[in-house]
Amino acid sequence: MTTNTIAYIMEGRRQRRRRWVVVTSILAVLAVVLCCAMLMxxxxxxxxxxxxxxxxxxxxxxVSFAVNTIRLPRMLAGLMAGFAFGIAGHTFQTMLRNPLANPNVIGITSGSGAAAVFCIIVLHTSDTVVSFASVIAGLATVILIYFLSRGRTFSIGRIILVGIGIQAMLDAFVSYLLLVGAQQDIPAALRWLSGSLNGTQMEELPSLVAAIVIFAPIVIMLGKHLSILELGEQSASSLGVSTDKTRVALIVSSVIMIALATAVTGPIAFVAFLSGPIAKRLVGAGFSGAVPAGLVGVILVLASDLIGQFAFETRFPVGIITGILGAPYLIYLLIRMNRKGDL
Known part of the structure; x- marks a missing residue:
């Protein structure tokens, strides 16, 4: 390798780093602006x-009551949940090398959601119990999907198909709970299922904040290994990555963040699905997209909540707006993957 070649490679790396820093900084500024708008x-x-x-x-x-009691908890919930959904969605899509492999599509969010609805409608438990049940159910769903999709070799397609089947069963279970539940519990469950920041209280946030503070750095630090996993099982092993340990750490960290975010805000549609591809398109290749994906998730949630509150005569939960944004992209992605023969 000549000196000119090395210099060319290094210059390309510096350009990619500058692009990553600039894009991430712009995303962070947009997130701060939206946080301020939520408070004002x-x-x-x-x-x-x-x-x-x-x-x-x-x-x-x-002012004090409106800002500290209503707007601040709402803003913090959107900030934390958006970051959790964004970074976790990016992790699953990259690790499984498929844009469909996000927690919403493969049933992880549905597992957490079914447990939360069961606690709300049947057990009438506290928010703490709902959070705990969401985490346990999310992890249990991952384990179930893994065992049902086991084969002689690791198959991304099997994981996605099994996950979609599990999601369908869990959604049916939630529908059954809504049918047999007491009438006074149904509005709260439906509002929660649509994905909403309405009525969020500060007491609901400490567990979500703690999860992000503890597990988001793990995902970020494993970002290099995550990029190597994207090359495939054999390539990652040959490059010295402990694939099983890395995958377990990434999955557990992501599921805990997703489950706790779901317990606070409900399953906000398509945020985990959209954040990774948008961040990857903005920052390009070469550096971890975990932080940009988390920031894109924050922007999607906060911007959609503001649109839902003020853009229409009727106020809509944030999940409805993100669903409107995400559904066309899902259709486009399915058509593109079908044309390429990936489905």
Whole structure:
């Protein structure tokens, strides 16, 4: 390898790094702007100075209650859940080398959702129990999908097909619960199933925040290994990656974040599905897309919530808006994969 070739490779790497830094910084700025908008906008629009005074503990009539009790928990829930959905969706899509392999499509979110609805309608449990049940059900769903899709070799197609089947069964179970549940519990369950930030309280957020603080760094640190896993099982093993241990760490970390986010906001449609491809298109190849995907998830959730609140005469939950955005992309992706023979 000549000196010119090495210099060319290094220059290309520097350009890709600059692109990653610039794009990630822009995404972070957009996320901050949307966070500020969530705190300022509502039935009454408050100026930045009043919002800051309320956040620092100063008592301002009307402002303090609206900002600290209603808007701040809503914003934090959207921020944390969007990041969790985005980074987890990117992890599954990259690890399984298929854009359809995201937690929404392969049934993981449905597992967490079914457990949460069961707790809400049948057991009438506290939010803490709902969160715990969501995590356990999410992990149990992953284990079930893994065992049902086992074969002589690791097959991405089998995992996706089994996951879709599990999702269908869990969705049927949720429908049954809604049919037999008490009428007074149905509105809360339906609002939760649609994916909503409405009524979020600060007491619901500590477990989700803790999960992201603990498990998001694990996913980010394993980003290099995740990129190698994308090359395939044999290639990753030959490059010294412990594929089983890496996959288990990534799956457990992602499922816990997804499950706790689902317990707080409900299964917000298509955020995990869209975030990874959008981030990958923006930052390009060569560097981990975990952080950009998380930021794209934040932007999708917060922007969709603002659209749902203020763009129409009727206010819509965030999950309906993200569903409208994601459904056309899913159809396009299925058509493209069918033409390429990947389905």
């Amino acid at each position: 906008l509502g039935n009454t629009i408050y100026p930045v100075k009043d919002v800051l005074r309320a956040l620092t503990g100063e008592k301002i009539k009307g």
